[in-house]
Amino acid sequence: MKALYRIADQVINIGAYLAGFFIILTTFMIFYEIVSREFFNQPTIWVTEFSIYAIIGSCFLGSAYAVRTYSHITVDLLINNVNDQIKTVLAYLSNALGLVFSIIFTFYGFHHVMKTMELGITSASLLRIPMYIPEALLPIGGVLLCIAFIMQIIDGGVHKGGEHL
Amino acid sequence: MNIFFLGGLGSLLLLGVPVAFALALLAIAGMYFFNGGTFAFAQVPIISYKSLDDFSLTSLPMYVLMSQILLVSGVGRDLYEMASRWFRHFPGGLAIATLFCCAIFAAISGSSVATAVTVGSVALPEMVKRGYNKRYVLGLLAAGGTLGILIPPSVPMIIYGSVTGESIGKLFVAGIVPGIILTIVFMIFASYQTRHIRETPATWKERMEATKTAIWGLLLPIIVIGGIYSGIFTPTEAAAVGVVVSLAISAFVYRNLNLKNIKTIIFSTVKTNAMILMIIVGAMLLGYIMTILQIPQTITNYATEQDISPWIIFILINIALLILGMFLETISILVITLPILYPIVVALGFDPIWFAIIMVINMELALISPPVGLNLFVLKGIDRTNTIGEIVKGVIPYAVIMVLFIVLLSIFPEIATFLIDKVE
Amino acid sequence: NTSNTAKNQESNASGSSDGYEKTTIRLAYNLPQDHHISKGIEQFAKDVTEKSNGAVNVQVYPAGQLLSDKDMNQSILTGGVEMGVNSATLWASTVPAMGIFDVPYVFTNYEKAGEAINGEFGDKLRVAMEEKGAKVLLFADYGFAQFANNKRPLKSPEDFKGLKIRSIGDIPSEMIKAYGASPVFMGGGEVYMALQRNTVDGATSGTTAMLQRKYDEVAKYLTINNYSYLEFLLAVNLDFWNRLPEKTQALLTEEAKETEEWIRQQAQAEDERTAKQLEEKGMEVYVVPEEDISVWKEAAKPAWDAFHKTGGDLGKELLKMVDKE
Numbered sequence: 001m002k003a004l005y006r007i008a009d010q011v012i013n014i015g016a017y018l019a020g021f022f023i024i025l026t027t028f029m030i031f032y033e034i035v036s037r038e039f040f041n042q043p044t045i046w047v048t049e050f051s052i053y054a055i056i057g058s059c060f061l062g063s064a065y066a067v068r069t070y071s072h073i074t075v076d077l078l079i080n081n082v083n084d085q086i087k088t089v090l091a092y093l094s095n096a097l098g099l100v101f102s103i104i105f106t107f108y109g110f111h112h113v114m115k116t117m118e119l120g121i122t123s124a125s126l127l128r129i130p131m132y133i134p135e136a137l138l139p140i141g142g143v144l145l146c147i148a149f150i151m152q153i154i155d156g157g158v159h160k161g162g163e164h165l
Numbered sequence: 166m167n168i169f170f171l172g173g174l175g176s177l178l179l180l181g182v183p184v185a186f187a188l189a190l191l192a193i194a195g196m197y198f199f200n201g202g203t204f205a206f207a208q209v210p211i212i213s214y215k216s217l218d219d220f221s222l223t224s225l226p227m228y229v230l231m232s233q234i235l236l237v238s239g240v241g242r243d244l245y246e247m248a249s250r251w252f253r254h255f256p257g258g259l260a261i262a263t264l265f266c267c268a269i270f271a272a273i274s275g276s277s278v279a280t281a282v283t284v285g286s287v288a289l290p291e292m293v294k295r296g297y298n299k300r301y302v303l304g305l306l307a308a309g310g311t312l313g314i315l316i317p318p319s320v321p322m323i324i325y326g327s328v329t330g331e332s333i334g335k336l337f338v339a340g341i342v343p344g345i346i347l348t349i350v351f352m353i354f355a356s357y358q359t360r361h362i363r364e365t366p367a368t369w370k371e372r373m374e375a376t377k378t379a380i381w382g383l384l385l386p387i388i389v390i391g392g393i394y395s396g397i398f399t400p401t402e403a404a405a406v407g408v409v410v411s412l413a414i415s416a417f418v419y420r421n422l423n424l425k426n427i428k429t430i431i432f433s434t435v436k437t438n439a440m441i442l443m444i445i446v447g448a449m450l451l452g453y454i455m456t457i458l459q460i461p462q463t464i465t466n467y468a469t470e471q472d473i474s475p476w477i478i479f480i481l482i483n484i485a486l487l488i489l490g491m492f493l494e495t496i497s498i499l500v501i502t503l504p505i506l507y508p509i510v511v512a513l514g515f516d517p518i519w520f521a522i523i524m525v526i527n528m529e530l531a532l533i534s535p536p537v538g539l540n541l542f543v544l545k546g547i548d549r550t551n552t553i554g555e556i557v558k559g560v561i562p563y564a565v566i567m568v569l570f571i572v573l574l575s576i577f578p579e580i581a582t583f584l585i586d587k588v589e
Numbered sequence: 590n591t592s593n594t595a596k597n598q599e600s601n602a603s604g605s606s607d608g609y610e611k612t613t614i615r616l617a618y619n620l621p622q623d624h625h626i627s628k629g630i631e632q633f634a635k636d637v638t639e640k641s642n643g644a645v646n647v648q649v650y651p652a653g654q655l656l657s658d659k660d661m662n663q664s665i666l667t668g669g670v671e672m673g674v675n676s677a678t679l680w681a682s683t684v685p686a687m688g689i690f691d692v693p694y695v696f697t698n699y700e701k702a703g704e705a706i707n708g709e710f711g712d713k714l715r716v717a718m719e720e721k722g723a724k725v726l727l728f729a730d731y732g733f734a735q736f737a738n739n740k741r742p743l744k745s746p747e748d749f750k751g752l753k754i755r756s757i758g759d760i761p762s763e764m765i766k767a768y769g770a771s772p773v774f775m776g777g778g779e780v781y782m783a784l785q786r787n788t789v790d791g792a793t794s795g796t797t798a799m800l801q802r803k804y805d806e807v808a809k810y811l812t813i814n815n816y817s818y819l820e821f822l823l824a825v826n827l828d829f830w831n832r833l834p835e836k837t838q839a840l841l842t843e844e845a846k847e848t849e850e851w852i853r854q855q856a857q858a859e860d861e862r863t864a865k866q867l868e869e870k871g872m873e874v875y876v877v878p879e880e881d882i883s884v885w886k887e888a889a890k891p892a893w894d895a896f897h898k899t900g901g902d903l904g905k906e907l908l909k910m911v912d913k914e
């Protein structure tokens with residue numbers, strides 16, 4: 001059980017690393033585009049498209065990590081003004097609600113990806129990327145979010161939202 | 166139905182559900198109850214994907230990354246030292262220096278949080294050490310940080326442009342003069358508030374030395390702004406240049422880009438980025454279901470069909486924004502309200518570019534109004550002994566200045582618009 | 590998704606007027622409200638609602654209020670909206686043969702395009718769309734695409750050499766490359782400033798959009814070469830359509846036909862009006878003469894080859910059909 005818990009946290013960390021990698025990748029791709037266009041008169045056909053995919057990835061793959069580090073902005077008006085018992089109840093409740101969203105997001109995201117694959121939808125650009133590839137970032141991120149909220153529930157009634165940035 | 170959404174959002178937020186998930190959950194509930202049950206959930210991935218499927222949004226994570234790099238390197242500290250040597254002999258000299266730094270960082274980054282973090286972590290301890298009233302300093306930093314979104318580049322302006330189709334370039338130009346005026350007014354007020362503190366002037370030699378050390382920090386806004394207006398890169402692409410230049414400065418000038426720092430930079434970027442983008446996703450989901458249910462359209466029609474003065478409607482809009490600004494994060498407010506407000510404003514005959522500036526100042530207010538005010542949280546984060554209440558008390562006079570500034574802009578819209586015609 | 594449409598009708602079937610079953614149809618489009626396609630679609634919605642005495646209620650979500658062009662198709666296919674208007678260019682990512690409207694000089698005048706769409710050519714595209722789950726109610730003509738730029742009058746394909754041109758879609762980009770220029774991709778909101786600051790040298794679009802986006806303020810030369818006939822489709826979710834009573838289907842089909850013709854007439858008139866207005870506002874206009882078109886078409890061959898690869902078997906077949914004429 002403990003090992004499983006550790007592995008789960010590792011998986012979420014891998015998501016965070018990938019998210020960070022995507023942001024840095026975007027930066028350098030766009031910088032490359034500027035240099036290539038301005039100084040070599042050779043604009044690329046792929047930077048805009050890949051940047052968008054990378055940023056979508058950076059959000060959904062990094063979101064679970066933000067949950068685990070209490071980085072999602074939370075209103076702590078009520079939480080800070082109730083006793084510890086109520087605070088614990090609220091923590092369970094809000095994490096359970098987060099899990100509900102994550103499950104719906106993952107389940108319907110997965111179905112959506114399957115449908116896109118079945119219809120053979122591609123991007124409308126020169127690259128003709130099969131759209132199920134970037135779209136798969138949603139259910140993958142969704143799975144990470146499910147894991148994160150389950151772990152928050154296992155951790156119990158800790159409610160640390162609001163203070164972190 | 167309106168009660169359902171308003172009450173639902175309020176309760177979810179109070180329960181302590183993170184803002185992003187509260188918005189998304191409410192959207193899902195709306196779909197379930199008013200739009201065909203679980204069948205409507207098939208739209209959740211489509212709308213979630215669409216929310217981020219926009220090239221201009223790519224600048225957002227890059228600005229977050231840049232602020233983290235500047236924070237870890239010593240650029241902020243050097244700039245502050247320079248400004249204090251130039252301004253410290255004036256009444257409340259360090260307050261002026263702090264606002265000067267805020268304006269410089271505002272011109273580099275598109276976000277107020279980034280500006281408040283970078284300047285705040287340097288200026289707060291320094292000013293308190295030199296005897297400045299802590300409450301005044303907290304208010305000054307919380308308010309000064311908000312300049313980050315008024316002085317271009319600006320993430321809210323990018324969002325305004327991508328939602329409404331207005332030229333992002335024009336929006337940036339429109340923010341320059343109001344940004345400078347508001348900075349100066351803040352300076353005058355802060356200097357008056359702390360007028361009893363005057364330090365001995367620095368020598369010209371000291372000033373020059375500090376300026377030389379800070380040269381890299383000073384170059385950054387020049388490169389970014391110069392590049393945008395000479396057409397070398399677009400406002401969206403500017404963020405990438407900003408990151409690469411600050412990385413280079415950090416690696417080659419300050420030589421502090423070690424593995425540990427890189428890790429800190431990446432992980433704090435990932436956290437902040439996911440937090441902001443998820444709020445956009447949640448807000449878009451909620452916006453989708455509200456649009457399907459024609460709620461914005463009904464309000465739009467109601468407002469435009471009223472036989473009252475456009476200015477009354479304008480005042481009502483500002484009050485609504487102020488209230489929303491207390492509870493919601495700025496990006497969510499923009500994404501939710503713009504589809505409603507933009508058509509009203511255009512139909513009433515107001516200049517949409519001018520209105521963007523009004524909107525941004527309202528967002529500045531949202532950043533410093535409790536209970537949800539990102540800049541309040543930033544300052545609390547820098548020093549945990551600060552209480553939100555103390556910061557709020559410090560920031561009230563600046564909020565009053567901002568409201569008066571909205572009035573001024575309404576009387577003289579040219580403050581925002583005249584430069585656009587000049588630039589063309 | 591059939592369960593919902595069934596439920597919708599169950600709950601709506603209670604009352605009927607004039608023999609029309611009560612139905613709500615949500616229709617989304619992404620063009621500006623004052624565009625001629627938008628006007629035609631709004632009129633269509635109004636007429637259907639009126640002629641059914643309010644029983645068939647077409648609820649319009651205009652100007653990207655609900656969906657952008659990128660998520661429109663999937664929303665139609667999954668029943669997020671019952672109807673939607675989107676460009677053939679974007680439908681090409683689902684039905685590759687739809688890219689045919691972007692192939693340079695496939696249609697050289699408005700009448701020919703109309704004939705093809707009303708004939709076998711159009712039928713084949715309609716069938717391909719239905720295979721994916723969307724029924725085409727009408728083809729809405731946007732008008733011809735042209736070039737605006739800041740460097741020089743584009744009097745022949747050679748004049749494109751070295752230019753950076755903001756492109757829309759994949760096949761026009763292949764043509765831009767074939768003419769020796771480079772296609773640049775950027776968000777629509779940035780084009781105005783990019784032209785103003787010479788980040789790009791030119792852009793391609795219909796003159797209706799150029800006027801609306803104020804290209805005349807930031808670009809000097811306009812080249813009327815009518816290289817591609819931009820087409821939009823009003824599509825309806827097929828499951829939803831099949832569940833509609835015949836009477837409603839007949840009404841929608843009839844109104845769609847009228848709208849399609851009205852839009853086709855408008856397309857030509859609007860192209861002429863907006864090109865003239867751009868000239869009045871100070872753009873220097875060069876109209877490529879009829880006899881030169883063959884040269885422009887020949888030079889655009891690589892774009893045809895690209896469509897050969899992406900358009901699938903149907904694409905090749907359609908290309909043969911129009912090339913023969």
Ligand code: NA
Nearest residue numbers: 271274313318
């Ligand atoms: Na800024």
Ligand code: NA
Nearest residue numbers: 490531534537
């Ligand atoms: Na607030």
